[in-house]
Amino acid sequence: MIESQIEAEEVSRTNEFVQLEFHGQELDDKDFFSKSDPFLEIYKVNSNEKEHLVWRTEVVKNNLSPQWQPFRVSLQSLCSCDPGKSIRCIIYDHDSSGKHDYIGEFSTTFQEMLQASSGDEVKWECINHKYQEKKKHYKNSGYIVLAQCKMEKVHTFLDYIMGGLQISFTVAIDFTASNGDPRSEHSLHFINPKEPNEYLKTLSSVGEICQDYDSDKQFPAFGFGARIPPDFEVSHDFAINFEPDNPECERIAGVIEAYKRCLPQIQLYGPTNVAPIINKVAAPAAEEEKTGLPTKYRVLLILTDGVVSDMPEACDAVVRASRLPLSIIIVGIGNADFSDMRELNGDRGMLESDEGRAVRDIVQFVPLREFKKAPPNALAKCVLAEVPKQVVEYYGSKGIAPATQRSSSPLPQ
Structure with a gap:
């Protein structure tokens, strides 16, 4: 209904969205007879340290350097419109049983992501903290690259x-x-x-x-x-x-x-x-x-x-x-x-x-x-x-x- 739509609008009268495009590079191989099937999950870390899932990418089959499809999320859902709020990204190897293998993770902020808005890629090490603690010469489990961070203003009714x-x-x-x-x-x-x-x-x-x-x-x-x-x-x-x-x-x-x-x-x-x-x-x-x-x-x-x-x-x-x-x-x-x-x-x-x-x-x-x-x-x-x-x-x-x-x-x- 038009009336309820208007009541639900933000006071600012505009919704800000961001389009993100992530790639993986040289991720750990978790499979014996093929390569990993990686996907990426993005979590917003709230003030009480509780995490809220913001986005889950599609699974890229048999690929250690996946290119996930670009996606769009609202700035409110990503970081509550606070550029300094912590964002946690976790990478898994998909398993049909639902018990996905953990590859690694990294933490960032939207402020850091914005560096990709000027055309420069932003790159993070994908860290498996268990490996980091146990393996003496462990460096990382690959890299995650943000190739695009594009701000969009979507007008409302x-x-x-x-x-x-x-x-x-x-x-x-x-x-x-x-x-x-x-x-x-x-x-x-x-x-x-x-x-x-x-x-x-x-x-x-x-x-x-x-x-x-x-x-x-x-x-x-x-x-x-x-x-x-x-x-x-x-x-x-x-x-x-x-x-x-x-x-x-x-x-x-x-x-x-x-x-x-x-x-x-x-x-x-x-x-x-x-x-x-x-x-x-x-x-x-x-x-x-x-x-x-x-x-x-x-x-x-x-x-x-x-x-x-x-x-x-x-x-x-x-x-x-x-x-x-x-x-x-x-x-x-x-x-x-x-x-x-x-x-x-x-x-x-x-x-x-x-x-x-x-x-x-x-x-x-x-x-x-x-x-x-x-x-x-x-x-x-x-x-x-x-x-x-x-x-x-x-x-x-x-x-x-x-x-x-x-x-x-x-x-x-």
Whole structure:
């Protein structure tokens, strides 16, 4: 949920990370019929002398001079943001039984590691203290080299919001005939004076949270899959207030009122085409992308009851949208087969289509039926859980810093 994400942000509003790359040289051989399979563990030594595991590298098989993959850790987890805090590094020979053979270790500080940030390698002797005590001519059990120590500042969702980023929510409602005749109490669109239908429940639950982060509280609201007046031709992206030049509704309450006024005036029809509404919202997002500024990020909330009729086109639309400042939330209403929605959600991996492969995961699908017995705010939390990460991921991938920090170095690509 966006709200809990903001509450969890650091007071500094930025997270500092460090990328480290370690190599081994001439490590002791612990195996009889092959060479050691070394891996490295890094521990932060706390003030009470207790150690906390920060990172464990992968195992490099049969190699006494391993090159471990670069990895990234936060400065907080590595040394509690104290450059002088002790850091202990231990090297083992991996054993499938779990009883790994101790090769050696060394102690250092982040301040010492930083010497590698200027391009110079930092080198430590790997010491086996038992050998050091017992073997008269013992020197070391090899060397560990830090080839890279690169500082990175990773901006947070709150950074962008505090920098003036606006989150703009658009609502799209499924008005296809599979929802049932709105005049029937069995319809998903039936207006019951005693209890709101599932579309209204979702609009209220999710929308009330969304509007807290929508700066102007104006929500463009569209319908799809219905025959609309005056000609009663099928439309897949009509404004539910019937004002195509101004589809915005004032707050979620305005969306709900427009929805209720819209129902008696339209004829539910079909098919369930979602590509048009995705493309409609993607168009202004594409214009936003051209600015290269973090000013407006769009979120499309689609409420639908079932199977997508234009799946190839929908996949194309999502793949194109993955390159834009846009996220898509789909809430499944009713008990239909939502396998198409799960495919758009990327359950089988990053979505692919004739447009290529999505560059990031922008679709979050949530079936409402799984929340019937959950607390009222559970749906909103789940629906909005991915948005902060998707915002940061988009701007980070473009190297776009928050507006208040644009004078500083751009984010790493």
